[in-house]
Amino acid sequence: MLKLPLFSSRFLRSCGTAVLVAGLSLGAGACRTSTQASTAPQQPYPQQPYPQQPYPQQPYPQQPYPQQPYPQQPYPQQPPPVAQRPLLPPLIGVAAQQQEVRNILAELINVLSPQNQSLVRGIPLTFDPTLEVNAFAGCDEQGTPFLAATTGMLEAVDAIAQTKATDELFGTKTYDAYCNAVLPQMVRNPNARAALPAGIIPAQFGGDARRWSRARELFDDIIAFTFGHELAHHYLGHTGCAKGQAMGNAPDPARLGRLLSVVPLFNQAGEAASDSAGAVNALDAGRARRPQYEWSETGGVLLLDYFARIESAGGGGGPLSLLNPVQFLRTHPNPLARIPIVQTVARTWRSQRPG
Numbered sequence: 001m002l003k004l005p006l007f008s009s010r011f012l013r014s015c016g017t018a019v020l021v022a023g024l025s026l027g028a029g030a031c032r033t034s035t036q037a038s039t040a041p042q043q044p045y046p047q048q049p050y051p052q053q054p055y056p057q058q059p060y061p062q063q064p065y066p067q068q069p070y071p072q073q074p075y076p077q078q079p080p081p082v083a084q085r086p087l088l089p090p091l092i093g094v095a096a097q098q099q100e101v102r103n104i105l106a107e108l109i110n111v112l113s114p115q116n117q118s119l120v121r122g123i124p125l126t127f128d129p130t131l132e133v134n135a136f137a138g139c140d141e142q143g144t145p146f147l148a149a150t151t152g153m154l155e156a157v158d159a160i161a162q163t164k165a166t167d168e169l170f171g172t173k174t175y176d177a178y179c180n181a182v183l184p185q186m187v188r189n190p191n192a193r194a195a196l197p198a199g200i201i202p203a204q205f206g207g208d209a210r211r212w213s214r215a216r217e218l219f220d221d222i223i224a225f226t227f228g229h230e231l232a233h234h235y236l237g238h239t240g241c242a243k244g245q246a247m248g249n250a251p252d253p254a255r256l257g258r259l260l261s262v263v264p265l266f267n268q269a270g271e272a273a274s275d276s277a278g279a280v281n282a283l284d285a286g287r288a289r290r291p292q293y294e295w296s297e298t299g300g301v302l303l304l305d306y307f308a309r310i311e312s313a314g315g316g317g318g319p320l321s322l323l324n325p326v327q328f329l330r331t332h333p334n335p336l337a338r339i340p341i342v343q344t345v346a347r348t349w350r351s352q353r354p355g
Ligand SMILES: [Zn+2]
Pocket: 004, 005, 006, 007, 229, 233, 271, 274
């Protein structure tokens, strides 16, 4: 079986350093406005009494400054604002989450080119009960393509979505609290769960309908990037088995879990290509959802930030993670190098599809 995971522990590491540099340099040309006035003729500055207006004595609004240890990624502007979007019902329970993933996968496929659609339509999706946070595209022994997400993946996406939604609405820091509580365990113990522990969300916010609705939007956004990426592995030919053939059934999840120990080759160019194509796919599908909430690069950035925090929790990051005792951190692509890929793709996409 060949599997190409999104965040597998089975990759050689570190893609896209050059892309990272290019991405960061995009903002560097903006500060050259202050040198132009120096050659202007010197004229006496008109002496007019400066109007004395009382400075408004208003207390400066005290807003907690968001403490984020990671690079500050601008949150894409979503029209219309949260308050004007219809409230979505809560997404509670594994069955509801799995059905949501299936729906999102269908929306992603619907906006692919006819050629790519013909390669991936009908690919079975299976849910792997293992706790490792992962999603992957693969081929079974008969050469039938499949897609999969682990239980750990759904638990992690749910936790990210719930905490980020809470922080957005109430100015809390539940995402930080969740990461601090859970990630150190995850990097030490393969049986630790990524699920949101009780007590992270303050009780007074737990039942807020806006919070549940926003969490569902974010859950969907992250899943859209995840499976946009995995679909791309198939239609870009990385798996080699998605050829538009008649699709079979998904592999037995129990067999998938056992086969997770198979070590696929990590292809750096393939990962970057799948990140790019997956981000475009999520953006295209998001635009097609109007007037519903539009998926964007938000989901990809949130997920990759989460993986960067896992890497940090393991003491890793950069070349040092080659020495990290945790296989995940030693072997998966550097998430901080992938974030600028997603953001750059989104900027280009937006400039080409204004409105
Ligand atoms: Zn991948």
